[in-house]
Amino acid sequence: MTPSDSKQPSSLQKLLSYLKPHWKKVTLGIGALFIVNGISAYLPLLISGAIDQFQTSFEFSEVQQDVLVLLALSTLMWAIRMGSRVLLFGAGRQVEFDLKQRIFDHLLQLEPAYFAVNTPGDLINRATSDVDNIRRLVGFAVLSIANTAFAYVITLPLMLGIDPVLSLLSIAVYPFIMLVVKVFSQRLRDEQSAVQTSLSNLSDLIQEDMSGISLIKIYAQEENEHRAFGEFNHSLLQANLKLALTQNTLFPFLGGVASISLLVLLSLGSRAIASGTISVGDFVALLLYVERLIFPTAILGFTITAYQRGIVSLDRIEAILSVQPAISDKNAVVAANSLDLQGAIRAQDLSLRYPGADQEALKQVSFQIKPGQMVAIVGPVGSGKTTLANCIPRLLDVPPGQLWIDDYDVTQLPLEALRTAIAYVPQDSFLFSASIKNNIRYGDPVADLAAVQGAAQQAKIHEEILNFPKQYETPVGERGITLSGGQRQRSALARALMTDAPILILDDALASVDNQTATFILEQLAHTDRRKTVIFISHQLSAAAIADQILVMDHGKLVQSGTHRQLLQTPGLYRHLWSQQQLEAQLKG
Numbered sequence: 001m002t003p004s005d006s007k008q009p010s011s012l013q014k015l016l017s018y019l020k021p022h023w024k025k026v027t028l029g030i031g032a033l034f035i036v037n038g039i040s041a042y043l044p045l046l047i048s049g050a051i052d053q054f055q056t057s058f059e060f061s062e063v064q065q066d067v068l069v070l071l072a073l074s075t076l077m078w079a080i081r082m083g084s085r086v087l088l089f090g091a092g093r094q095v096e097f098d099l100k101q102r103i104f105d106h107l108l109q110l111e112p113a114y115f116a117v118n119t120p121g122d123l124i125n126r127a128t129s130d131v132d133n134i135r136r137l138v139g140f141a142v143l144s145i146a147n148t149a150f151a152y153v154i155t156l157p158l159m160l161g162i163d164p165v166l167s168l169l170s171i172a173v174y175p176f177i178m179l180v181v182k183v184f185s186q187r188l189r190d191e192q193s194a195v196q197t198s199l200s201n202l203s204d205l206i207q208e209d210m211s212g213i214s215l216i217k218i219y220a221q222e223e224n225e226h227r228a229f230g231e232f233n234h235s236l237l238q239a240n241l242k243l244a245l246t247q248n249t250l251f252p253f254l255g256g257v258a259s260i261s262l263l264v265l266l267s268l269g270s271r272a273i274a275s276g277t278i279s280v281g282d283f284v285a286l287l288l289y290v291e292r293l294i295f296p297t298a299i300l301g302f303t304i305t306a307y308q309r310g311i312v313s314l315d316r317i318e319a320i321l322s323v324q325p326a327i328s329d330k331n332a333v334v335a336a337n338s339l340d341l342q343g344a345i346r347a348q349d350l351s352l353r354y355p356g357a358d359q360e361a362l363k364q365v366s367f368q369i370k371p372g373q374m375v376a377i378v379g380p381v382g383s384g385k386t387t388l389a390n391c392i393p394r395l396l397d398v399p400p401g402q403l404w405i406d407d408y409d410v411t412q413l414p415l416e417a418l419r420t421a422i423a424y425v426p427q428d429s430f431l432f433s434a435s436i437k438n439n440i441r442y443g444d445p446v447a448d449l450a451a452v453q454g455a456a457q458q459a460k461i462h463e464e465i466l467n468f469p470k471q472y473e474t475p476v477g478e479r480g481i482t483l484s485g486g487q488r489q490r491s492a493l494a495r496a497l498m499t500d501a502p503i504l505i506l507d508d509a510l511a512s513v514d515n516q517t518a519t520f521i522l523e524q525l526a527h528t529d530r531r532k533t534v535i536f537i538s539h540q541l542s543a544a545a546i547a548d549q550i551l552v553m554d555h556g557k558l559v560q561s562g563t564h565r566q567l568l569q570t571p572g573l574y575r576h577l578w579s580q581q582q583l584e585a586q587l588k589g
């Protein structure tokens with residue numbers, strides 16, 4: 001994640017933009033706080049007047065009246081304060097909801113390469129724990145900051161009106177409090193940031209270890225993982241303790257310093273009463289006002305922490321939201337509805353380098369595929385087969401003017417139209433935690449069971465599904481039954497076959513299926529009514545042999561192309577790989 005640069009809107013501006021859609025709630029909430037503060041500033045005046053009056057004459061009916069007014073105003077204050085909390089905390093929840101929605105939608109826009117460098121644990125942490133901190137910032141911190149500001153703005157003039165000298169002397173320590181808060185706020189922010197980073201590291205480790213649990217067990221690495229977890233957990237503990245130390249030193253200190261104002265007022269005020277420069281009623285009012293300022297001043301530390309924590313989290317969330325998708329529709333010039341792609345594919349000097357790699361993964365690859373052709377991509381491991389396949393649906397950032405579908409440059413096609421025209425079965429056949437039926441009809445969620453079964457039959461998985469406990473309703477994926485590698489691959493193939501896409505790409509998608517079944521499935525695909533352009537990557541040359549065209553990759557280059565027969569007649573990599581595989585088969589046989 002890159003840190004936001006200085007020209008970006010400030011964190012505060014960002015926060016205001018989050019609040020904008022809920023401005024009515026926030027304004028009403030803050031308005032209600034202003035009224036509460038107004039009433040609570042009036043109460044000491046009421047009490048002060050009553051005390052001074054009692055000193056001259058004491059009438060029970062007047063006491064009763066003052067008590068009733070006090071009771072009514074206190075009840076009103078309580079109701080309005082409650083309203084303000086409901087409004088501001090409600091706005092916090094709304095902002096939390098909006099942000100989660102925005103982060104998720106934004107992540108859906110980003111290309112797979114982003115997720116190769118940004119780990120799920122960290123992203124989950126940002127979308128949950130950091131969003132939670134922003135909710136507290138909007139709820140608690142905004143409420144508390146507004147409350148403190150109103151307390152000062154309304155109370156101070158009233159205090160100065162009663163006795164300027166006594167008031168200023170009693171709050172003389174407050175500027176010192178502000179200074180301490182300012183000095184500590186950057187530290188709190190850095191320490192909070194360290195806590196969030198440690199939390200992300202820990203989430204990452206848990207997420208990775210749970211995904212790779214079989215590997216940990218096979219290599220008996222429990223002890224090492226335990227140690228690695230312990231180290232991360234320890235870092236988190238250290239970061240939390242450091243933060244807690246700062247908070248636990250700062251907050252009581254602020255509370256203690258704020259109470260000094262009460263002591264000053266008590267000692268100087270009693271002398272002022274004795275010398276007759278201030279009435280008892282005014283003294284009590286001053287006492288109540290100082291009391292009113294102590295609480296918001298003393299919890300300034302908490303308020304600042306909630307604010308800083310929220311701002312740290314806000315920056316961490318903005319680091320996700322500010323990432324522009326590398327692959328987007330911005331250069332699309334063709335209207336999606338005018339497209340009826342046939343499935344011709346052409347590459348001209350197609351070159352691609354992964355970010356940060358020192359070598360190109362594809363080097364000036366050129367080929368031509370006619371609609372309905374069946375094409376195999378073969379070659380040694382790491383030769384660029386998957387990279388080439390990933391370029392076609394633009395899962396990678398393909399340069400313009402190098403790859404065309406029909407006569408359209410892929411970078412100028414709307415992404416949705418391009419990807420709808422391509423059914424893709426990746427190497428890793430991922431299944432969602434849903435029924436096998438819903439997994440197969442993932443690309444067309446309203447397809448009926450007959451269509452799902454048709455696709456499953458084509459992918460040669462139908463019979464096995466009928467043996468599952470609940471047949472097509474059987475839950476699979478993480479929360480369902482565990483399918484074998486071959487069953488997963490054929491389910492993923494069925495999912496791809498459900499869509500009416502003119503192009504089908506299989507990235508080594510039948511590697512776990514036995515050779516005979518794999519070849520049968522491929523041959524069947526070549527003989528369907530509406531012939532699709534089929535591109536399949538395979539390490540099995542006997543499967544590749546049935547293709548109309550074979551592209552042979554080596555070190556990112558297309559080194560040979562032609563039919564199986566043509567390639568066997570030409571000296572080169574294909575013939576070499578073929579004789580190697582024949583030899584292996586003979587040795588095994």
Ligand SMILES: Nc1ncnc2c1ncn2[C@@H]1O[C@H](COP(=O)(O)OP(=O)(O)OP(=O)(O)O)[C@@H](O)[C@H]1O
Binds near residue numbers: 354361380383385
């Ligand atoms: N995300 C990535 N970032 C950097 N380099 C990558 C990335 N993915 C692949 N590569 C590199 O690009 C080259 C081609 O990889 P690719 O996966 O396309 O090969 P392949 O022929 O499909 O291999 P295999 O048969 O093992 O699947 C390799 O050197 C690989 O290390």
